[in-house]
Amino acid sequence: MKAIKTIGLVIFLVGLAIFTALPLLGTFNLNEADFNTIVKEQNIKSDIFINDLKSNVVGKDFNGMQSLSPNISKAITNANEAHIKNKEWDKKIYTSSSDMAAMIGKKSANGFIANNKGLMWLLTFGLGIIGALMFILPNVILLGKKGIKNDGIYHESATNRGWIGWMVFIFLVSFYLVLYFASEYATNWTLLVDPISEALSGNPAGHWFVYGFMYCTVMTVMAVRMYIKYRHNIYQVFRTTSVLFFQIVFAFLIPEIMVRLQMPYYDFKNAFPLDYDFFFQWNLKDLINNGGIGIFILVWGIVLTLIIVPVMVYFFGKRWYCSWVCGCGGLAETLGDPYRQHSDKSLFAWKVERYLIHAVLLFVLIMTGMTLYSFFTETGTVLGIKTSTVQSIYSLVIGSIFAGVIGTGFYPIFGNRVWCRFGCPLAAYLGFVQRFKSRFRITTNGGQCISCGNCSTYCEQGIDVRAYAQKGENIIRSSCVGCGICSAVCPRGVLKLENGPEKGRINPTEILLGNDVDLMDLVNDK
């Protein structure tokens, strides 16, 4: 069994290494016909740019995007400088050099990778999946009898912020930086999944399709790990299945199929304000122009945020979303599960959390207010501030850096729910409802608590669960996402996630006396 694990690990690392090397490999040669198509499709009017590329790029061989990409960005910069100087605004190129390079790179890839997509998929995704499963599956036997198996978590480099943890951190952060800020380097990755994308939506893959496909793959493989680790715990099995289902079907398949049917790309479970650009002008226009289905999506999005979300939180707490439906939560609960113990439980972290998450919520609300004002009045500025500037700041700082690079990249260091805990505006909104108007709580068998700290250690949201449990207090914290791991790891059966009557949900206990009379008073007060 140990040998299978080791072989699996090696296979996985080989796959990962090939995947990691791909952005710098491959031969690219742009032919004239393809270039003309791009010029036409993109409606490029800059003759400077066109001539520049025709003389420096078209028909020439390039090895790796690192040699092709600088030519394109230089051409764009030169062309735009000239057009700005001459005030030829219609000729200026508004496409970012990164996007342009990605587009040209995709058309011009013609080497081994582009001609052997199936084989390359097997050497990257294929080896990764097989290797990971070989590493994970033997645990069915190795983990032994049912029960919580956290043995050795703090002895392993990978799960105790050792060098492996830091390597994973560097890999994840780099991956997100490429994805968000240098997507031309993802060109070869898009080639691997072209056949899948074409089968689904009819279009070749872009870098977001790579991300979506990878997200689903990683979640599925890591869900297998969850199933094995928590196979004795049906709550965890159901929950894992649920997040996996919503990711694969709602976030991945349905939007792709909608594109094939000439409908707008839309994830029906992604509620505003997590879906912060839902009310952006381009989206509203796109939806309205799409007729029936567009209007349906518009109404659905608003109903989801204003009615479904709070009503569901009233009945089930925010867990129905954060731990059962949400894609960010889904990745956190599968890929992130091995790192859940790293969330900071200090009072200081809690203070930071409350300021930060509510600030993001406020930010998104102000931005949306400005956006809607701009939309209806058809002005670009509100009180002298450009709406588009605010939107791009949010997209960059919150949407890309916080939610992506930090949110996932920092898993091995700060735990798996950094984004959910500190940044997600939807979590803040759900949290308000959960705190003040919900039937959800974690009930505690207070008397039985031995203050061991397993619950707090394994709380991914950084809640000091023990502080409540040892006082016998129900836990109704805004940040609780109801993952149920505190209850699972408790060695004394102290914690239970419940949707009970609202009355008596909040039960501050001054003293948990074992004395006869007082204990009865305690019961009576409930």
Place this chain on the structure above:
Amino acid sequence: MEHIVIIGNGISGVTLARHIRKLSDKKITIVSAETDYFFSRTALMYVYMGHMKFEHTQPYENWFWKKNRIELKKGYVKQVETETKTLHFAEGDTLHYDKLIIATGSKPNKFGWPGQDLDGVIGMYHKQDLEQLEKYAPNKEVCKRAVIVGGGLIGIELAEMLNSRKIPVTFLVRENSFWNGVLPEGESKMINDHIKNHHIDLRLSTNLKEIKSDENGKVKSVIIEETGEELECNVVGLTAGVTPNVDFLKDSDIELGRGVKVNRFLETNIADVYAIGDCAEQHEAIGNRRPIEAVWYTGRMMGETLAQTICGNKTPYKPGHWFNSAKFLDIEYQTYGWVFGERGRPEYEHHFHWKHAKENICITVAFHKDTKEFLGINTFGIRMRHEIFDKWLTEKRDVDYVMSYLKDANFDPEFFKTYENDILKQYNNTFNTNLTAHKKSWKRIFSKV
């Protein structure tokens, strides 16, 4: 300002300090030689097993003590002079107190076995024991085999710990079935099998004769009394119960039995000196309880009670209904009320036992054979709601009521398989009753008594 000095920073002493601070402005000092800060002793095992780091076993952040004006002093109290109200430390300094609370807990029992003080012989109680274990049993290469002596909760936890690092374990238990002084026969037998299933070499009805030393004064092997067999091993865990840690009081005026003798107000024979927790010994046992209860929960309750007395609201220690819980490797155990094992079971106590056909899930319900009053329940592999059983015990419900309303008490996570119907069916068959299971009701669960 009155100076309250607490010796011992375990759950009893710390609970006391916290509640005195809640109720008053007195000066509080906690003295400990073991650690700088309070930690959960019962969680030490999880540190060795790698579930947690030692910091995680500390329920309060380090700034908590200063903020709450609870002074911490690290030092070993050598002598207590009650006439002058002075503590003398091994380090040579002294401390004056106005009120003294002894909360020094326990130490592992040693029954005078030859070799019991050799290197590699450890208890599993103090933080220092854990450090010793890391030294002598860091992995299966350094520690080829460990022998555990004593068949209680600490013993099985130590076995689980060593098992988590793949160290072979031989477990010597004096009784003919594991923990059968407390557990009824069916349950004790189930745990025996469970231990063996984890590849732990469980030897029942087996006593330790001697621990043999190598040339460096380190454990080499143990000799078994019954068979004379010699077992090579590198570590010996002594887990045959605990004794109050009160040796430092032998020269004082404070009355000692096995522990510090206290009355119902937790007062000793000397004014302004109290004792709580594992080291306190009641003059007369309370109900079915033992005079000394080395249990986390009772220590906590004594701390809460004594805080009231010290802050002017003189309160007797009257623990409510007995409860306890533990975990035997993967099997969770909870008990509410009294369920006696074979030994010491009153003749009026009858049992109803249900066990799952395949899984390690079972319950035992104790009731009075004449009045059918419900006396207590043991559950294995099913979590139960503390408040509900506390209520039923207070209301003196009969066993039929308890059995038919059992769904109210289930505390397992959502979607878990429930067994109340099976349990009731077997109960009906056994006692020729025709009870029907009542659906779980939030109203009853949270109703006023």
